[in-house]
Amino acid sequence: MENGAAKPVIVAIDxxxxxxKSSTSKAVAAQxxxxxxxxxxxxxxxxxxxxxxxxxxxDPHAIAAAAGKPDIVSGTDPANPTIHVDGxxxxxxxxxxxxxxxxxxxxxxxEVRSRITELQRSIAAAAADGIVVEGRDIGTxxxxxxxxxxxxxxxxxxxxxxxxxxxxxxxxxxTREALIKRDxxxxxxxxxxxxxxxxxxxxxxxxxxxxxxIECVVTLVEEKRAGK
Ligand SMILES: Nc1ncnc2c1ncn2[C@@H]1O[C@H](COP(=O)(O)OP(=O)(O)OP(=O)(O)O)[C@@H](O)[C@H]1O
Ligand SMILES: Nc1ccn([C@H]2C[C@H](O)[C@@H](COP(=O)(O)O)O2)c(=O)n1
Numbered sequence: 110m111e112n113g114a115a116k117p118v119i120v121a122i123d124x125x126x127x128x129x130k131s132s133t134s135k136a137v138a139a140q141x142x143x144x145x146x147x148x149x150x151x152x153x154x155x156x157x158x159x160x161x162x163x164x165x166x167x168d169p170h171a172i173a174a175a176a177g178k179p180d181i182v183s184g185t186d187p188a189n190p191t192i193h194v195d196g197x198x199x200x201x202x203x204x205x206x207x208x209x210x211x212x213x214x215x216x217x218x219x220e221v222r223s224r225i226t227e228l229q230r231s232i233a234a235a236a237a238d239g240i241v242v243e244g245r246d247i248g249t250x251x252x253x254x255x256x257x258x259x260x261x262x263x264x265x266x267x268x269x270x271x272x273x274x275x276x277x278x279x280x281x282x283x284t285r286e287a288l289i290k291r292d293x294x295x296x297x298x299x300x301x302x303x304x305x306x307x308x309x310x311x312x313x314x315x316x317x318x319x320x321x322x323i324e325c326v327v328t329l330v331e332e333k334r335a336g337k
Pocket of ligand 1: 124125126127128129130131132133149272314318319320322
């Protein structure tokens with residue numbers, strides 16, 4: 110690089126629901142001055158558009174035919190990540206129970222995946238200082254040449270407890286069953302399922318605090334940058 114500037118670093122963080130991908134990725138990106146991309150928010154955004162426009166979620170052909178229609182724009186500042194569909198801020202509506210229950214079906218459709226994957230690659234390529242991209246298939250499919258790949262895991266019990274804490278008063282057992290069901294759907298789809306890349310570093314966060322996970326990932330990025 111000219112003037113001794115650091116080479117942009119691409120970090121892929123994958124893992125099942127509730128393992129801490131978003132919290133960790135945002136904090137690592139902020140600490141290291143990198144961009145941040147929440148790819149789950151993009152799949153939620155396209156699902157929100159399908160629901161809002163009356164597309165039959167049980168009909169993969171209808172989803173495929175509509176996959177190219179919504180304009181999805183992701184803001185990549187880790188201090189203020191944003192998501193817009195056709196100019197509308199959808200940060201809140203993409204987190205509803207309705208969207209959460211339908212996102213696995215929509216994201217399993219190959220036409221949806223190729224559209225969103227292309228968008229993700231163009232965002233990563235445009236990140237001048239580098240980027241942390243989090244999702245389910247980033248290390249395996251979207252950015253197979255990422256400089257560093259992390260795969261976060263945690264027990265279903267720990268993940269359900271974290272989610273129930275977030276959803277104030279939600280039943281832990283119901284939350285646990287819902288996330289196990291979503292993980293099973295995301296792991297078993299034919300096109301780029303949730304999976305650990307062979308060259309990913311697995312970090313089990315069950316017994317770690319969030320600051321410990323962040324520190325672990327920051328250290329891994331710094332070691333990678335130092336060429337260790
Ligand atoms: N190591 C940890 N210890 C305790 N709580 C954590 C830890 N990591 C994350 N959390 C909390 O767990 C919740 C889920 O974390 P987060 O949203 O980052 O997970 P995620 O993997 O991105 O989930 P999803 O894929 O469903 O979006 C948040 O409330 C977060 O603060
Ligand atoms: N790279 C990705 C990211 C997300 N998805 C799908 C599957 C998830 O259940 C859903 C929502 O993700 P979350 O917001 O919970 O991280 O989006 C995917 O298929 N590939």
